[in-house]
Amino acid sequence: MKAKRYSNDTDTDNNKGRFRRRPSLFAGFTVGSLLLYLTIILALLLADILYIDPSTFWKTLRSEEIQFAIKLSCVSSFITALLALIIGIPAGYALSRYRFPGMMLMDTIVDIPIVLPPLIMGISLLVFFRSPVGKAIENSGLQFVYTTQGIVLAQFVVACAFAIRTIKAAFDSVDRRFEDVAMTLGCTRAQAFLKVSLPLARNGVIAGGVFAWARAIGEFGPVMVFSGITRFKTEVMPTSIYLELSVGRIEAALSIAVLMIVLAMVVLILFKKLGGAGYVWTGR
């Protein structure tokens, strides 16, 4: 399926009719660089796959504790991505549209979870819930430390930053004029956003959700520190890999890794089919 393009630029259309030159040294260089990187990644994947034999792979994935981890990973990352979108769409819009004092600072704070090693966010969470405020939250019945909801929280603090960043960029590329016109045509600001800007930013918003999900399902450091790795309770795929590795079951660890690779490929391809192609694949 070809992604619908709403932009007025006709770059790709123009390229079709362009005079085809013979391959230049420069084209060779750029494509060569791409191939080099692809080779590295594929070599690594191949090494993983060749290391494990199919029977271990199936046995690992069929074991009850791993099945639990897979389910928990899928559920928690899905919830996290949903939460990241619920916060990220309005937050990204605000960051893109409004100018108020301290904007620079806010923009920078959003970048912190992206730049910092994720482990630090986990430790910070743990320390926060040891503070009086954190303890008050825990005592009010909302338990986070070493719980499943803690996993979602640990994933969320990092993943949401990625969602906000991506969604802000998407709204940046939507001309304000569209909303201006919609408002003169009878829309309130909220209606103009829902009927005009959001559909235009659709691909970027989907990309934001996918990036948030990808971060969430792959999150290791904060989850391990904040929720621990308790079998049948707080074990998710990345922490399982660590657990298997720490007891020397490299094949089991790699089996889960391969499953994660397959899962990532499936989601990214689905995303491409959904129409996010233009966003990620042409850098818009």
Next chain:
Amino acid sequence: MIEVKNLRARAGNFELRGINLRLNRGEYFVLVGPTGCGKTFLIECICGLRRVDEGEIWIDHRDVTQLEPAARGVGYVPQDYALFPTMTVYENIAFGLKVRRCPDIQERVARMTEMLGIGELSERYPRNLSGGEQQRVAVARALVTQPDILLLDEPLSALDQATSESLCGELKRIQRETETTTIHICHNFEEMLMVADRAGVLHEGRLIQTGEAEDIFRRPETEFVAQFVRSKNIFVGDATLQDGTSRIVFDEWTMDTSAIAEGRVCFSIRPEEISLSPAASGSARNNRFVGIIRHIENRGALTEVVVDTGVTFTVLALRPTFAKMGLEVGSTVYLDVEKDAVHVLSGGKNRL
């Protein structure tokens, strides 16, 4: 009807400094001015898209200064048209009616598309339309909600000249048919002359002259307006009044004018109102100068000739007429200027 009273607004280091403007119902008003003079900004203030610091905006006897854009009854066509890319032409035009939950949407859209001759485009997306088609759709979208006032921001500047000229007439026709009070922004005076009932010139956030379009063209009040309408011959001199005509002395030359003027004045002569000939001719009552051609430039139907008579005059002549005279750079020519053609700038005097 619209009235803007002493409007002041600021955006960055740009400012609208006390705009006063009054349009009658059904009037086609053109706002001209160079790029960056605040035309778009003023229109955005009227739409309610910008905060106003001071002053009032009244549309059809309602003070709309504090109202949301939706409640003002304005139809807005921005410079790039801003057609919603995710919607078809039909959905674009019907948008305002749907938001307002109007009845008979299909009928009203059909009537509008018929009037603009875009009926067959209904199912197309904006990206597949030509510039002229996009402009018509944008106008239809703005007019279908029957606004009290239509605001067009440089509606023709993105189009090629042939399309732009035909749409110019079209806009005027539609405006007459719908009797919508219209403000049309542009930066060239030819467009202004084609469509405007009245016009105003905006310069550095101030409305410096309003009046009949023809008046702005023929009778600019300030040197800036004179330059803007390319009345290229602008001079300063001292006028004395004698028997109903004024004689203006500038440097060593004199110029008679039928305008009443005394004292230090600024005056202008439109380049097409100076006649040029290889030998002395015309009425002796005209102002006459002898000079040498310094420069000749082809302007399509016209030829622009720069003549040095001690002061520099710029003359526009019909190209074939000029060609028959067989003149070239360095030739001696006679210039004739009728007294009626010498226009004394009223605002110019104040400035000097």
